[in-house]
Amino acid sequence: MRTAPHPIDADAGIRQIEDAEGYIASICFKTGPPAPVGVEVEHIAHTPEHPAAPLDTAALATTLAGHAPPTIAPDGPHLPLRHGGRLDIAPGGQIRLVARPQATLARLHTTVNTELGQLTEMVTRGGLRLSGAGIDPHRSARRVLSSRRYQAMAASFARRSSDGRTMMCATAGLRPExxxxxxxxxxxxxxxxxxxxPTLLAVFANSPVHAGRDTGWASTRMRTWYGIDPGRAGTVADGADPARAWARYALRAPLLCVRRPTGSWAVRPGVTFADWITGALPGRPTYDDLDYHLGTLFPLVRPRGHLQIRYLDTQPGGDWFAPVAVLAALLADRSTIDTARDLCAPAAGRWLEAARYGLTDAVVARTAPAVLDLALRVLERDGLPGGLHDEVASTVDHRFRQAWPHLHP
Incomplete structure (x- = not known):
């Protein structure tokens, strides 16, 4: 596979599949010391008195004032939050806080909690409340944003099942970076x-109720992923060359849409980006088209220079910090990674069981305590301040108490 540097001209046409593979491989992983850590935190907003009522995006734009993103306030100033984070709005009105990466977990804790507090204050003043669940506990999926991208996305997902619409419009994820x-x-x-x-998904599963109904799943948000085309939302193969695996996955993934100056962005089913390169659609795709396509893929781990982890439910309040800190700890160094892989091996691949049963799955139940204990020991070793270490330990302990109350009187 040829390695292509980032092109000077993003509008240059892609002539060969090998050129696209090389380009993806050159940008997908920014390797170096594993210091910065970031996070995206999504929340679903409701009106407390009428939580099943549809969200009014005009009212939401007023609520978020100068921080409202272009999707709901195209003429606004789109101001960053207190520490440089920004807000996005998902198709169903979910509010996403995209924090700036920080050099330490302690600094990330401070900045994100400050900005979450700022967001909570704004939505409370606007008569709304953040639910803190991984799927909308009150409303069924309903799209409140309209754009040609979202129209094409909805049409593409609808060909397979209603799960894509639910993912778009009713789920909220926590995405450590x-x-x-x-x-x-x-x-x-x-x-x-x-x-x-699977182990971390089970520990932090937080979406058992959707649209007023107990679904029987610990993570209903993750259940929706199983109804989405695995070519867009499944796992990417591992092996000796992750960059090559990701490049092939991305080029074989079906196109979600094709941007056009006018009219619909929809594309006929089954056409992949590789097909486009070889002439399946009019015109030649550009590197800018390829960048856009990469942003329409939703695997459980997505390389964006960093590793964006997409398999965790959002968490209530400040509980977001525990899964982020645990992941960072388990990936702290090569020795820790080797130990973590050995400990989690029995549960590796048990995505479905973890989403369905959470910590009551027998295999995960045997695996999770040792994995979490390793994370806590690494956090202590690496100098996470005592109060933050205790916070992580308390959150983890609470999850075990919820799952196994008979063992924790």
């Missing part, structure tokens, strides 16, 4: 973040 780390350890780091997934 962890550095890719040193180049010589990338394959192990990539494998570890997937193998740890």
């Amino acid at each position: 962890i550095a890719a780390g040193p180049a010589d350890g990338l394959a192990d780091r990539w494998a570890a973040v997937h193998e740890l997934g």
Whole structure:
């Protein structure tokens, strides 16, 4: 596979599949010391008196004032939050806080909690409340934003099931963003973040109720992922060359849409980006088109220079910090990664069982305590301030108490 540098001209046409593969491989992992850590935190907003009522995006734009994003306030100033984070709005009105990466977990804790407090204050003044659940507990999926991208996305998802619409419009995720780390350890780091997934998904599952109904799933948000085309939302193969695997996954993924100056962005079913390169659609795709396509893929771990982990439910209040800190700790260094992979091996691949049963799955129940204990020991070793270490330990302990109350009187 040829390695293509980032093109000077983003509008240059892509002539060969190998050129696209090389380009993706050159940008997907920014390797180096694994210091910065970031997070995206989504929340679903309701009116407390009428939580099942549809969200009014005009009222939401007024509520968020100068911080409202272009999707609901195209003429607004789109101001950052107190520490440089920004707000986005998902198709169903979910509010996403995209925090700036920080050099330490302690600094991330401070900045994100400050900005979450700022967001909570704004929505409370506007007569809204953040639910803190991974799926809308009161409303069924309803799209409140309209754009040609979202129209094409809705049409594409609807061909398969209603799960894509639910994912778009009714789910809220917590997305830690962890550095890719040193180049010589990338394959192990990539494998570890997937193998740890079922255990951490189960520990932090937080979406059992959707639209007023107990679904029988610990993570109904993750259940929706199983109804989405795995070519867009499944796991990426691991192995010795994650960049190559991601490039192939991305080029074989079906196009969600094709941007056009006028008219619909919809594209006929089954056409992949590789097909577009070889002439399946009019015109030649550009590197800018390829960048856009990469942003329409939703695997459980997405490389964006860093590793964006997408398999966790959002958490209530300040509980977001525990899963982020745990993941960062388990990926802290090569020795820890090796130990973590050994400990989580029995549960690796048990995505469905973890989403359905959470910590009551027998295999995860045997695996999770040792994995979490390792994370807590690494956090203490690496100098996480005592109060923050206790906060993480308390959150984890609370999850075990919820799952196994008979063991924790």
